[in-house]
Each structure stands twice: as structure tokens, then as C-alpha cells.
Amino acid sequence: MNHEDHQEETLHVGSGEFRMTKQRRVVYDVLLDQRDHPTAQEVYSRAKRRMPGISLATVYNCLDTMAQAGVVKQVNVARDATRFCPNLRPHAHFLCARCGEVLDVDLKPAADATLAWAMPDGASVEHLEVAMRGLCPTCASQPAQLV
Amino acid sequence: MNHEDHQEETLHVGSGEFRMTKQRRVVYDVLLDQRDHPTAQEVYSRAKRRMPGISLATVYNCLDTMAQAGVVKQVNVARDATRFCPNLRPHAHFLCARCGEVLDVDLKPAADATLAWAMPDGASVEHLEVAMRGLCPTCASQPAQLV
């Protein structure tokens, strides 16, 4: 018996582990298939197309489980609902003030994001979240908005 | 007539301007007097000690007005309520996972916080928010928590 025999396999990723249930598979696939940092509500809408019976509570549960396990990242940008992202590379987020798109911004190779900051002596940083706002390349190159 | 003659003066700061009413004065002083990044609720509690009749709605209004005017900054750290900060220098925020303290982390002189990031070509960054989580110097130097 090899590992491919079972559709339902317990995944060990990062710190946590979890069972890849049908619902979790759907939720995860939604995130993989369209990497635009959807909110839980948006994930729910997309998931329902693939599994009409899935509930919003389950979507929240799945997202939370996978975030705990380190398979997806929670993204906080601006004031609105939490967004979700399956990109596990260290990256920041860029919200376009014009079109609302949320883009991944990779950490430069070998760069240290805390280098620019005068950290208090003796502090240890476990986690860093960077949210930028501005105009994305597309919107920045377009003429001023008429509306 | 000099500027000190009038208690009620219209302030021009940053992009916006606003009237420094009694309530706004109290809310602003609360932020200046204890720079621990309180939430709106906490600002409300403290403001009530100085002006018992002030309402939560007004605290929200004042904070919003002053944030619009650029006199205070809204601080988003983790998923909880927005915090407020009268420090106008460019700085990041550090949340201690142990004691819950939120510290200011100054930008190093002449440093560029976007330098570590591979910005999409042509994007323009208007605003950057950095939230760190970890152990503050005090907590990091203490023995492991027994609770």
C-alpha cells in the first residue's frame, strides 16, 4: 500500500496537521485556482459552485484549519475582511487603490524585511506582515480617472 | 490678536483640516498622554474620565476626523480592533505575543522600507503598514511562562 492509494490522507504541513476532507479540498482548490486573495465570503461563493451544499461556517472552519496548519496565509489589508492566500513564500501585499486588486510582492532574495527598522534591543520577531497601498502598474499607467 | 487668544482654532495639518472642539481635544490628549495604542473603546473609557458626557460615537467620530486630517494614525495589528497612535514619524508596530504591549518601531534614518521587496514594475506605493509580532525585550529576557 502506497500513499497514493488513499484519497483521504492526513497532511502534515508546517506546524500543524489536518485531514484533507472533501470540503477542505474544495476550499483549498478555490484558493489555488484563482490567486486573487478572496475573502471568506468570496471563497464561499466560489466553493458553492463546486459543492453546492457547503456552508459558510465550514468555509470559515476550513480556512481557519488550514491557516493553523500553515497551508494558507491570512492576509490583512486595510480595514476590510480577512483575505486568504495559498502563497507560502515570504511576501507582502499590495492593494491597488484604484482597481482593488491585491498583489503579492515577493521578498527580494536574501533580503531582510526588518533591516529598515530600528528594532528595540532584545526583541525577537516571529512574524511580520506588510501591507502596501498605491496604484498597481496597470492603473498607474492609465490616464486619471474621470469618475 | 495672537493665536493663543482663541481656544477654538481651526487646525491645518497634513492633508485635512478640522476644528479642535472640546471633545476632539480630550480624545487627542488621551492619545498624547498614554502612548500605548489604545482601541476606540479604550480611548472612550479614558476620555470619559475627563469628560463624562462624551459618547462612544463621538470618540469614533473624533478619531476618524483626526485620522483623515493626518493628526493620528490608525494602527492595524493582528485581527482585533483598530488602535490609534499620535506618533507621526514613519514607524512600524510590534505586538508582544506575551504581554500584549504594542511598541513603535522607528524607520532607520534614510532607510527605505520598500527596499527589501520586489515591487511590481511601475507600481507606486502611497502607504505602507508594517505589523510585527514577537517577544518584546522585557518578555524575551524573562524565563519561560509557567501558566
Next chain:
DNA sequence: ATGAGATCAAGAATTATTCTAAATAAGGAA
């Protein structure tokens, strides 16, 4: 003093998220 517009206050409404409790599904042992 007076009128227009800004601000304040109280509470209702909204919204994202979490919680609760009951039903269902899954995996292991017999």
C-alpha cells in the same frame, strides 16, 4: 441676535466572525 452648517449624542443597523448544538461522516477495531 440669527441662520447655516458643523458637530455631538443615543441608539439602531450592519458586518465579519465566532460560538453552539445537533447531524453526519470517517477511520479503526472486532
Next chain:
DNA sequence: TTCCTTATTTAGAATAATTCTTGATCTCAT
């Protein structure tokens, strides 16, 4: 397989931060 235990899903209620609504009050320029 069948039974048992536990994890997961579901629907809806509850919570909490924030915004909205509306009428009262205040300010400032006339």
C-alpha cells in the same frame, strides 16, 4: 462488514467592532 469513537459539517444564534441615522446642540460669520 458492523460498531464505536471522534472529527467534521451545518444552520443558526451570538458577539463585537464599526457605521449609520436622526434629532439636538453648538459655532461662527453675518
